[in-house]
Amino acid sequence: MKIILLSGFLGSGKTTALSGAAISLMKQGKRVGVITNDQGKYQVDSHFIDAQGIPVVEVSNGCFCCNYETLDKQIISLDKNQKPDYIFAESVGSCTDLIATVLKPLQAYRDDLFELITLSTFTDSRLMYQHLMGRTLPFSQEVNYIIHKQMEEADMLVVNKIDLLTEEQLKYIKENITNTFPHKRIIYQNSLDITNLDTWIQTADATPPTQQRQSLEVDYDTYGAGEALLGWLDDELEITGINAGAATQQLITQIKDLINKEAYAIGHLKFMASDGFITSKQSFTSLENKHQQGDIEQSKSQCVSLIINARIETTPKNINSIIQQAIKITEEKLACNIKTKHHAAFVPGYPKPTHRII
Ligand SMILES: Nc1nc2c(ncn2[C@@H]2O[C@H](COP(=O)(O)OP(=O)(O)OP(=O)(O)O)[C@@H](O)[C@H]2O)c(=O)[nH]1
Ligand SMILES: [Mg+2]
The missing domain is CATH 3.40.50.300 (P-loop containing nucleotide triphosphate hydrolases)
Structure with missing residues (x-):
């Protein structure tokens, strides 16, 4: 092996x-x-x-x-x-x-x-x-x-x-x-x-x-x-409504735009959206990267699950407030309901390796 x-x-x-x-x-x-x-x-x-x-x-x-x-x-x-x-x-x-x-x-x-x-x-x-x-x-x-x-x-x-x-x-x-x-x-x-x-x-x-x-x-x-300068946020959301796919895409774009507006340096902002048929992974880094896998906007489902992994140079509190703002805007614009199923936001701890062989 x-x-x-x-x-x-x-x-x-x-x-x-x-x-x-x-x-x-x-x-x-x-x-x-x-x-x-x-x-x-x-x-x-x-x-x-x-x-x-x-x-x-x-x-x-x-x-x-x-x-x-x-x-x-x-x-x-x-x-x-x-x-x-x-x-x-x-x-x-x-x-x-x-x-x-x-x-x-x-x-x-x-x-x-x-x-x-x-x-x-x-x-x-x-x-x-x-x-x-x-x-x-x-x-x-x-x-x-x-x-x-x-x-x-x-x-x-x-x-x-x-x-x-x-x-x-x-x-x-x-x-x-x-x-x-x-x-x-x-x-x-x-x-x-x-x-x-x-x-x-x-x-x-x-x-x-x-x-x-x-x-x-x-x-x-x-x-x-x-490491301590990087805020880490992991959320799992459920988006429901007639246009759940479009709402999910709108939410992703909204989050990215709000982060860019604040000019926070993005380590990696990743999204994984799935309706059980279509799976879409979208990634944003500090530099423009157009590659995207799957198009969740095409979803015909009324329920999409979305995992967000954000690693951004700001506090976890700031990242969370952007996510909450983006959720509110998306719910109003696309008449959908966005529920947070899991939430974690933190700063990585001081690195303490188990072994260190020089
Ligand atoms: N154009 C292009 N895009 C790439 C290439 N390799 C990766 N990407 C894109 O870069 C983004 C990040 O890629 P990932 O593979 O998730 O990066 P990673 O190193 O695993 O990121 P972390 O797990 O957050 O550390 C994604 O949008 C990928 O599609 C490449 O060689 N060319
Ligand atoms: Mg990776």
């Missing part, structure tokens, strides 16, 4: 890549299991992966490094129930220091289970471009610190979303990246393209099992301060 750990900032494309790769591997007759991870409990990613028929388990309420024992339990349960050839384990997008806190502990304590353990770190190529140009990234200094550390730590750096770059921008990255990140394996990827995903898996598979990894030097206080 092989495990491919994925790290990289919120919205960089981890779930998109692993679900596409998992489907491709399953078509080739391989067995696959996925472990998702989040600080919260109601995860868009898990629903999205599950909806595609990929076996998925969760480590919720905290990152892999601080919940190593749960990660270990989920690995054992996948091994027992799925006998996978590959496990993909996606870490929380605000997390770093995975070599010391996850990869090396797995090598130390689960060497018997895995023939290969690799870490792929995703970065949105547009953020990489800004970084290499010497521009400040769109978050506060401490959050930018996490993004820089993730890039620095990368064992295999996946420069993702290259389809959203101009030819000149991609050329600039290729010419300048090795000055900033020397001696790194780098692949350039469009995760919406299956042949790119197959190449990613082949490249990960070609990692020598004896590869030495360098643990990151991290200032945990700055890292913790960066």
Whole structure:
């Protein structure tokens, strides 16, 4: 069994890549299991992966490094129930220091289970471009610190979303990246393209099992301060009415517009809407991203369920007040009823890894 750990900032494309790769591997007759991870409990990613028929388990309420024992339990349960050839384990997008806190502990304590353990770190190529140009990234200094550390730590750096770059921008990255990140394996990827995903898996598979990894030097206080600047909100809503699909789409657009109006930096704002037939995943990050799966506006149902995962640089209270405002506007405009079934809003706690092997 092989495990491919994925790290990289919120919205960089981890779930998109692993679900596409998992489907491709399953078509080739391989067995696959996925472990998702989040600080919260109601995860868009898990629903999205599950909806595609990929076996998925969760480590919720905290990152892999601080919940190593749960990660270990989920690995054992996948091994027992799925006998996978590959496990993909996606870490929380605000997390770093995975070599010391996850990869090396797995090598130390689960060497018997895995023939290969690799870490792929995703970065949105547009953020990489800004970084290499010497521009400040769109978050506060401490959050930018996490993004820089993730890039620095990368064992295999996946420069993702290259389809959203101009030819000149991609050329600039290729010419300048090795000055900033020397001696790194780098692949350039469009995760919406299956042949790119197959190449990613082949490249990960070609990692020598004896590869030495360098643990990151991290200032945990700055890292913790960066995480604490991000508000986390997870809601599960039920939208009912004659135009439930249209109302759901209106609500999503309203929330995004209100956040943009306040100029809060978006880590990742994800929505998963479903009426039992149509499933729609929509994502917004600090940079424009037009890709959307499924169109809930086409729904003929009078009841739609909507999961919202918001990771925004502001307080959870501010995010919640925007959601409440958007609900009110949508109910008035589209004569629907919006009920909150689950609600959680918080700031991630200070990172306290279970293991740290230098
Ligand atoms: N155009 C384009 N869009 C992409 C690519 N990869 C991912 N996306 C889009 O980027 C958005 C975020 O992708 P996700 O896969 O959810 O990102 P993630 O890294 O899993 O995000 P978190 O789980 O929040 O950390 C989605 O709208 C994807 O469709 C890509 O290579 N090209
Ligand atoms: Mg994800």
